[in-house]
Amino acid sequence: MTAPEQRNVRRWLTELAAGNRRWVQGAVLTGTLAGIATIVQMVLLARIVHLGVIEGVAVSELTGLFIALIITLVIRALFQGLQTRLAAQCSKRVRRTARRQIHRHWQAAGPVAMGQESAGALAREWIDHVEALHGYYARFLPQMQLSVIVPLLILALVFWLDWLAAVFLLLSAPLIPLFMALVGMGAEKLNQQHFETISRLSGQFLDKVRGLTTLQLFGQTESAANLLARRSDRYRVVTMKTLKIAFLSSAVLEFFASVAIAVIAIYIGFGLLGYITFGPADELTLFTGLLILLLAPEFFQPLRTLSQYYHDRAAALGAGTEILARLQDYGAEVPEVKSEPPADQTDGATDLITLDQVIYTHPGETAPWFRDLNLRIEKGHAVALTGPSGGGKSTLLYLLAGFLTPDSGEIRVFGQAPGKTGFGWLGQKGFLVHGTWADNLRLTSPDASDVAIDAALRRVGLGDLVDSREDGIYSAVSDQGRGLSGGQARRLSLARIFLADYDLILLDEPTAGLDSASEIFILESLHKLSEAGKTLIFSTHHHALLTLADRVLTVDNGEVANA
Numbered sequence: 001m002t003a004p005e006q007r008n009v010r011r012w013l014t015e016l017a018a019g020n021r022r023w024v025q026g027a028v029l030t031g032t033l034a035g036i037a038t039i040v041q042m043v044l045l046a047r048i049v050h051l052g053v054i055e056g057v058a059v060s061e062l063t064g065l066f067i068a069l070i071i072t073l074v075i076r077a078l079f080q081g082l083q084t085r086l087a088a089q090c091s092k093r094v095r096r097t098a099r100r101q102i103h104r105h106w107q108a109a110g111p112v113a114m115g116q117e118s119a120g121a122l123a124r125e126w127i128d129h130v131e132a133l134h135g136y137y138a139r140f141l142p143q144m145q146l147s148v149i150v151p152l153l154i155l156a157l158v159f160w161l162d163w164l165a166a167v168f169l170l171l172s173a174p175l176i177p178l179f180m181a182l183v184g185m186g187a188e189k190l191n192q193q194h195f196e197t198i199s200r201l202s203g204q205f206l207d208k209v210r211g212l213t214t215l216q217l218f219g220q221t222e223s224a225a226n227l228l229a230r231r232s233d234r235y236r237v238v239t240m241k242t243l244k245i246a247f248l249s250s251a252v253l254e255f256f257a258s259v260a261i262a263v264i265a266i267y268i269g270f271g272l273l274g275y276i277t278f279g280p281a282d283e284l285t286l287f288t289g290l291l292i293l294l295l296a297p298e299f300f301q302p303l304r305t306l307s308q309y310y311h312d313r314a315a316a317l318g319a320g321t322e323i324l325a326r327l328q329d330y331g332a333e334v335p336e337v338k339s340e341p342p343a344d345q346t347d348g349a350t351d352l353i354t355l356d357q358v359i360y361t362h363p364g365e366t367a368p369w370f371r372d373l374n375l376r377i378e379k380g381h382a383v384a385l386t387g388p389s390g391g392g393k394s395t396l397l398y399l400l401a402g403f404l405t406p407d408s409g410e411i412r413v414f415g416q417a418p419g420k421t422g423f424g425w426l427g428q429k430g431f432l433v434h435g436t437w438a439d440n441l442r443l444t445s446p447d448a449s450d451v452a453i454d455a456a457l458r459r460v461g462l463g464d465l466v467d468s469r470e471d472g473i474y475s476a477v478s479d480q481g482r483g484l485s486g487g488q489a490r491r492l493s494l495a496r497i498f499l500a501d502y503d504l505i506l507l508d509e510p511t512a513g514l515d516s517a518s519e520i521f522i523l524e525s526l527h528k529l530s531e532a533g534k535t536l537i538f539s540t541h542h543h544a545l546l547t548l549a550d551r552v553l554t555v556d557n558g559e560v561a562n563a
Contacts, residue, residue, distance in 0.1 A: 006317065008324060009317055009320040009321050009324055010317070012320060012324050013133075013136065013316060013317075013320055016094045016097055016098060016133075016137075017090070017094055017137060017141065019093075019097070020090045020093050020094055020137075023086050023087070023089050023090035023093065024087075024090050024137070024141055024142055026086040027083050027086040027087040027090065027142040028142050028145045028146060028149070030079045030080075030082045030083040030086060031079070031080075031083045031142055031143075031146040031149075031150070032146065032149050032150065032153075033079045034076050034079035034080045034083060035146065035149070035150035035153060035154075035298075035302070036153065037072055037075045037076035037079060038076055038150075038298055039153060039154060039157060039295065039298070040072050041069060041072045041073060041076060042291060042294040042295055042298065043291060044065055044068055044069045044072060045069060045294060046287050046288075046290040046291035046294060047065060047287060048062055048065050048066065048069070049286065049287075049290055050285070050286045050287035050290065051065075053286060054285075054286050054287075083142065084138075087137070087138040087139065087141075087142050088138050090137050090138065090141075091133070091134045091137040091138035094133060094137045095130050095131070095133055095134065095137075098130050098133060098323065099126065099130055101327060102125065102126060102130070102323065102326070102327070105326070105327050106122075110398075110402075110403040110404060111403050112398055112403050112404060125322060125323055125326060128319075129319040129322055129323050130319070130323070132315045132316060132318070132319035133316050133319060133320070134312075135309065135311075135312025135313075135315060135316065136312050136313055136315070136316035137316075139309040139312050140306070140309040140310065140312045140313045140316075143302065143305055143306045143309050144306060146302050146306075147302040147303050147305070147306040150298075150302045151169075151173065151299050151300075151302055151303065154169075154295050154298060154299045155169055155170065155299065157295065158292055158295060158299070161288045161291065161292055162279075162280045162281075162283075162284065162288060162292055163279065163280060164267070164278070164279040164280055164281065165264055165267060165268070165292050165296075168260065168263055168264050168267065169260070169264070169296065169299055172256065172257075172259075172260035172263075173299075173300075173303065197231070197234055197235045197238050201228075201231045201232065201234075201235050204227070204228060204231060205228060208224045208227075208228060242311075253303075253304060253307045254304065257297075257300040257303075257304055260296070260300065261296045261297055261300070264292065264293065264296045265293055265296075267281070268284060268289040268292060268293055271284040271289065272284055272286070272289050350379075350414050350415040351378065351379040351414065352376055352377065352378060352379065352412070352414070352415075353375075353376070353377040353379075353400065353412070353413050353414065353504075353535070353537075354375070354376055354377075354410075354411070354412045355373050355374060355375040355399075355409065355410075355411050356374060356409055356410045356411075356412075357372050357373070357374065357408070357409040357410070358370055358372070358373040358374075358399070358406045358408075358409035358410070358411060359371055359372065359373070359406060359407045359408045359409055360373075360395070360399060360404065360406045360407055361407055362395075368407065368558070369392060369395060369558045370392065370395070370396075370399075370406075370558050370560075371558065372409075373409070373558075373560060375553075375560060377535070377537065377551075379414065379503070379535050380533045380534070380535055381535060381536075381550045381551060382526075382530045382535075382536040382537075382538075382548055382549045382550050382551075383536065383537045383538075383549060383550065383551045383552075383553060384538060384539075384540055384545060384546050384548070384549035384551070384552045384553070385397070385537065385538065385539040385540070385553050385555050386539070386540060386541065386546065386552060386553070386554055386555070387554045387555040387556045388556055391555045391556040391557055391558075392555045392556075392557070392558050392560075393508075393539035393555045394508050394539060396539075396555060396560065397506050397508055397537065397539060399411060399418065400413065400418055400506060400537065401418060401419060401423065401425060401506055402417065402418030402419025402420075403419075413504065414503070414504070421504075422444075422500065422502055423502050423503075423504040423505065423506060424496070424497035424500065424502040424504065424505035424506065424534075425505075425506050425507075426490070426493055426494055426497065426505075426506075426507045426508070426510055427508050428508050428509045428512050429490075430481070430489045430490045430491075430492060430493030430494075431493060432477060432478070432479050432480070432481050432489060432492065432493070433479055434477075434478050434479045435476070435477065436471070436473070436474045436475060436476055436477065437453070437457070437466075437473045437474065437475055437477055437492065438450070438453050438473045438474055440477065440492060440493075440496070441453050441456060441457075441473075441492075441495055441496055441499050443496065444496045444499065444500040445496070445499045445500050448499055450473060452499060453473050453495075453499060454466065454472070454473055455498075456495040456496075456498040456499040457473065457492070457495050459495070459498045459525065459528060460491040460492075460494050460495045460498065460521060460522075460525045461491060461521035461524065461525070462488065462491055462492065462495065465488065477492070485515075485518070486518070487515055487517070487518025487519075487521070487522075488518070490510070490518065490522065491518065491521055491522065491525070494510075494522065494525055497529070498525070498528075498529075502534070503534060503535060504534070504535045504537075505529060505534055505535065505536050505537070505538075506537050506538070507526075507536070507537070507538035507539070508538070508539050509538075509539055509540060509541075510522055510526070510538055510540065510545070511523070511540065511542050511545060512541075519542070519544070523544055523545065523548070526538070526545070526548055527548055530548060536548075536549075539555075
């Protein structure tokens with residue numbers, strides 16, 4: 001990761017926390033109060049030992065101190081629990097904000113750009129990469145401030161008790177942040193490699209599973225398995241390197257903290273025995289010496305805890321680099337959307353679909369594909385788009401659906417911007433989710449009744465299939481349409497359109513790759529929609545579909561003309 005990239009990621013992480021400062025500050029405040037309770041606890045413990053051992057006070061007379069010690073322990077536990085709760089709340093809100101940003105960019109990119117990405121990599125970013133931010137906000141960020149506040153409080157008390165012991169603490173304290181920084185430089189790079197490797201592995205594994213049938217037909221399963229094995233081994237190596245740095249850094253930091261505590265213990269021991277007379281050593285008592293010795297580990301504990309959480313920071317930087325790269329890529333590819341009227345306002349004719357002086361250029365190309373495109377489509381008409389493959393039929397449908405944004409010009413769908421109101425869409429491959437038939441139809445109509453779902457399935461010619469299934473509309477189906485033919489899966493997707501009752505329906509090659517029986521069912525279904533007064537716009541090479549159209553447009557090399 002270059003220095004500018006690292007600054008960008010840090011800035012993004014800071015911006016995510018900007019709206020949740022009060023939760024971070026609350027975690028710091030409760031952590032500070034827990035630290036003060038710890039100091040009070042050590043004072044009470046040292047006082048009890050001093051009174052019992054040196055002054056010979058009876059145990060019965062120390063009851064008040066014991067009760068105070070127990071109350072302090074309870075208060076400390078309460079503040080620590082509250083600190084964890086506030087920090088977790090901050091992390092939850094930040095992760096929600098991060099996912100909203102990703103979701104907005106996915107929406108801006110549209111289904112066309114999203115369809116070119118690996119589903120495994122996208123899922124990894126949405127789940128694991130965002131979850132990797134948890135430790136940074138829930139642990140590292142509050143602890144970074146506590147590692148300064150609490151040690152300073154302890155240092156001030158130790159300095160009041162014995163300034164020489166405070167000097168020992170002050171000299172040894174910078175060693176831990178120094179080694180944290182040295183370790184962190186290597187850990188950040190390894191964490192970034194870790195997230196890059198697992199993203200590739202996730203995407204490749206999902207792609208190989210989805211294409212398993214094709215791999216078997218072409219005898220490529222062994223090579224695919226070998227590729228996944230090599231990627232998995234690469235992931236293992238990167239993971240072990242990350243763990244090695246984590247364990248080695250912890251060992252080094254524990255060593256320096258232990259040495260510093262040992263030095264203070266030696267000083268206090270020899271001071272109490274009278275072997276050291278320099279400075280305040282001859283004024284040491286069991287109370288002050290024991291209190292300093294009890295506070296020494298607590299002085300280093302916030303720094304040691306910060307060193308443990310430092311890897312959360314490295315993980316967040318690695319995950320943030322991947323997420324930010326994705327967001328910036330989308331931002332570069334997707335043109336800025338012009339401001340549109342609110343969804344409930346209309347501009348222009350409400351019974352027309354209009355394209356005025358539309359210019360659109362494909363990403364990565366310099367010459368516009370559509371130049372000064374003007375088109376009028378009346379509501380309730382069926383329009384067929386035909387022409388050679390690659391001529392721009394799908395691109396025109398994407399523009400009408402709002403999946404793509406024109407460089408200039410204006411598109412109005414019944415007086416509103418494309419995508420502002422619901423419309424039916426059927427691509428060349430029907431979209432299914434893992435669940436039941438009813439689950440898939442309720443994607444667009446969550447409140448649809450079982451009767452309505454059954455009727456929609458029968459309207460697309462799936463009635464006999466529903467009757468043959470024991471579970472009816474609650475028959476299981478996978479995202480790959482397991483148990484259904486290609487035509488049946490396409491008709492299952494088409495049933496959503498009947499159920500949702502959209503005024504505008506866009507279809508991209510609705511009969512491509514289907515057998516003759518499935519084609520007939522699709523044709524009959526579209527004919528029913530046309531008779532119901534729906535506006536149909538579909539691309540096709542199928543002659544029978546062209547007969548359904550009130551108007552046929554030829555789309556060739558970005559030119560649109562009446563056939």
